Amino acid sequence: MPNSAASTPTLSNAFTATDAQLARMASGLARHIAGDNTAGPFARRVVEHLPALRKELVQLYGHRDDFEFFLGGLLAMAYGQWRERSAELKALDDSRDGDPTWFQSQRMLGGVCYIDLFAGNLRGIEASIPYFQELGLTYLHLMPPFKCPDPHSDGGYAVSSYREVNPKLGSIADLRRVAAALREAGISLVLDFVFNHTSDEHAWAVGAKARDPKFQKYFFIYEDRAEPDAYEKHVREIFPDEHPGAFSQLPDGRWVWTTFHSYQWDLNYANPDVFSAMAGEMLFIANLGVEFLRMDAVAFIWKRLGTVCENLPEAHTLIRAYNALARIAAPALLFKSEAIVHPDDVLKYISPEECQISYNPLQMALLWNTLATREVNLLQHALEHRHNLPAGTAWVNYVRSHDDIGWTFADEDALLFNINGFNHRQFLNKFYVNRFPGSFARGVPFQDNPTTGDCRISGTAASLVGLEQHDPHAVARLLLLYSVVLSSGGVPLIYLGDEVGTLNYPDYINDHGKADDSRWVNRPPRDLTRHAQRHDPNTEAGRLYAGMQRLTKVRAATEAFAGGRLIAFWSKNPAVLGYMRPAPDGHVLVLANFSEFAQSVDAAVLSAMPASAPDLLGGTLVNLRQSVTLAPYQTLWLDCRGR
Ligand code: GLC
Ligand code: GLC
Numbered sequence: 026m027p028n029s030a031a032s033t034p035t036l037s038n039a040f041t042a043t044d045a046q047l048a049r050m051a052s053g054l055a056r057h058i059a060g061d062n063t064a065g066p067f068a069r070r071v072v073e074h075l076p077a078l079r080k081e082l083v084q085l086y087g088h089r090d091d092f093e094f095f096l097g098g099l100l101a102m103a104y105g106q107w108r109e110r111s112a113e114l115k116a117l118d119d120s121r122d123g124d125p126t127w128f129q130s131q132r133m134l135g136g137v138c139y140i141d142l143f144a145g146n147l148r149g150i151e152a153s154i155p156y157f158q159e160l161g162l163t164y165l166h167l168m169p170p171f172k173c174p175d176p177h178s179d180g181g182y183a184v185s186s187y188r189e190v191n192p193k194l195g196s197i198a199d200l201r202r203v204a205a206a207l208r209e210a211g212i213s214l215v216l217d218f219v220f221n222h223t224s225d226e227h228a229w230a231v232g233a234k235a236r237d238p239k240f241q242k243y244f245f246i247y248e249d250r251a252e253p254d255a256y257e258k259h260v261r262e263i264f265p266d267e268h269p270g271a272f273s274q275l276p277d278g279r280w281v282w283t284t285f286h287s288y289q290w291d292l293n294y295a296n297p298d299v300f301s302a303m304a305g306e307m308l309f310i311a312n313l314g315v316e317f318l319r320m321d322a323v324a325f326i327w328k329r330l331g332t333v334c335e336n337l338p339e340a341h342t343l344i345r346a347y348n349a350l351a352r353i354a355a356p357a358l359l360f361k362s363e364a365i366v367h368p369d370d371v372l373k374y375i376s377p378e379e380c381q382i383s384y385n386p387l388q389m390a391l392l393w394n395t396l397a398t399r400e401v402n403l404l405q406h407a408l409e410h411r412h413n414l415p416a417g418t419a420w421v422n423y424v425r426s427h428d429d430i431g432w433t434f435a436d437e438d439a440l441l442f443n444i445n446g447f448n449h450r451q452f453l454n455k456f457y458v459n460r461f462p463g464s465f466a467r468g469v470p471f472q473d474n475p476t477t478g479d480c481r482i483s484g485t486a487a488s489l490v491g492l493e494q495h496d497p498h499a500v501a502r503l504l505l506l507y508s509v510v511l512s513s514g515g516v517p518l519i520y521l522g523d524e525v526g527t528l529n530y531p532d533y534i535n536d537h538g539k540a541d542d543s544r545w546v547n548r549p550p551r552d553l554t555r556h557a558q559r560h561d562p563n564t565e566a567g568r569l570y571a572g573m574q575r576l577t578k579v580r581a582a583t584e585a586f587a588g589g590r591l592i593a594f595w596s597k598n599p600a601v602l603g604y605m606r607p608a609p610d611g612h613v614l615v616l617a618n619f620s621e622f623a624q625s626v627d628a629a630v631l632s633a634m635p636a637s638a639p640d641l642l643g644g645t646l647v648n649l650r651q652s653v654t655l656a657p658y659q660t661l662w663l664d665c666r667g668r
Pocket of ligand 2: 263322365366428429431481
């Protein structure tokens with residue numbers, strides 16, 4: 026690493042021979058940081074990443090006369106934030122530089138919870154660290170802890186200040202302490218970057234309501250319906266129960282863009298001041314000790330008239346610009362994409378230069394699809410064609426998140442199996458709200474839209490697999506879903522509470538701030554009774570917990586589960602999913618039975634496998650020269666390495 030005395034001159038000399046604008050920016054910055062003899066690493070990263078940062082920003086704002094001034098201001102701000110970064114985080118920056126794919130380890134295991142519902146407040150989260158360690162977590166996503174209105178908070182996703190913690194949960198100092206304590210325990214803190222919108226109580230929105238010209242330009246606000254009508258010709262309705270279209274009307278008659286709730290105002294990134302202001306908030310959040318930023322609602326962050334205003338190329342450019350800025354000022358920070366859209370579009374957010382990790386909503390939706398149909402076709406196809414990711418990136422695989430389940434599979438894929446996407450979604454919705462004969466699920470509809478026929482599903486994993494009515498297969502079903510999530514590569518994520526089978530929470534309806542949003546049915550408070558039963562094998566919670574522990578422990582000990590590469594394995598039994606996880610000395614073969622009947626895989630299908638292989642989960646040696654039978658909902662992790 027260059028020493029600081031030498032690096033400032035490097036910055037002032039950088040690009041002189043190649044690029045006059047970059048040279049001017051670098052020497053301006055060098056003057057700005059002259060005298061700071063600790064700034065070497067920052068200067069080095071500017072030299073390395075400034076070209077990428079400019080390349081992205083030019084596409085968004087390069088047409089403006091003040092572009093160079095804007096970029097200079099951004100760099101000065103980034104330096105200010107980097108200076109504020111603690112010595113521990115700077116050390117983490119250096120160590121992660123040398124190990125960019127550290128998150129691909131098979132020991133990586135995520136958990137997610139609401140701070141208040143799981144532990145009361147941030148102190149409660151700190152006190153829960155021993156439990157997180159018992160689970161084996163190395164990653165913890167806490168739902169947004171920042172200041173937000175009461176009751177109009179969308180569970181924290183309507184932020185009114187990114188620099189203050191919701192007083193009910195604690196303080197900024199508490200949040201910093203939690204981050205440090207988690208890191209000490211080997212757990213990376215994950216927080217949201219809710220950057221598509223702010224709460225209508227954020228100072229910027231308050232300014233815009235008062236017609237402050239500066240802040241009106243932060244949002245999409247119109248005096249009449251002309252532009253809203255023009256935009257709405259092409260955009261989807263996301264929360265139609267709450268308000269039709271994409272706009273909400275203010276008391277003074279103006280219209281404001283609100284993709285989600287009316288109190289969540291979409292930010293206008295065509296305004297470079299919005300980019301800079303949110304960049305400051307991003308680096309502030311990073312400096313709290315956050316290692317992954319969950320990039321909330323990425324699909325929606327750029328709007329262009331005449332388009333669907335989702336997944337536009339500028340959205341990608343914007344995220345890559347933030348990524349380049351993070352490489353400069355908070356390099357340990359990685360991005361996680363939350364794009365719950367068509368699988369082709371999900372993929373476009375994933376690269377080392379954009380979001381290093383991403384939710385895998387396709388696998389999630391198809392796991393539930395497969396439980397309903399007992400046919401692995403669509404999931405098997407997705408694993409074969411839509412699973413492997415570019416180097417340096419990973420899926421976050423999950424069974425349930427805090428949100429609804431949307432059936433975001435590709436209709437083109439479904440057609441390959443003669444499945445009509447629209448009709449099939451209708452079936453799945455009926456199945457999961459228990460309006461289909463024989464269904465074991467107890468979900469509820471979310472944003473049922475009779476005009477379009479669109480509907481999504483709310484409900485906890487436990488209630489959706491049948492635990493609510495003590496279906497005899499419910500525990501095995503939930504373990505089956507987690508067995509796939511835990512063995513298909515990337516970072517598996519547990520919605521905390523699933524490990525003990527927490528049921529739906531219908532009482533949300535009595536809470537004024539939650540009653541109109543059925544997703545709260547799958548956001549129950551921590552179930553202390555089930556939690557206390559977790560070591561008792563005579564309870565459902567205990568059987569589930571023991572099964573989860575078995576899965577997570579075996580996974581962590583099995584190197585073949587590192588990374589994300591997978592080779593699909595067609596079992597030739599329509600109810601049995603198959604894939605291989607390659608390792609240097611062979612592979613682990615996963616076979617998973619999605620039906621309530623025993624199923625066999627023919628010996629002929631297994632003929633390329635070794636003669637026998639231990640099942641890592643059950644501990645028995647399985648003969649692969651005769652057909653292999655799986656019990657209802659059983660998963661086998663067959664260790665074919667070194668044999
Ligand atoms: C994301 C969150 C969701 C929230 C929405 C608006 O999709 O996961 O809970 O309602 O963004 O912020
Ligand atoms: C966000 C919301 C989710 C919704 C989706 C629509 O991810 O959280 O509820 O289904 O957007 O794209």
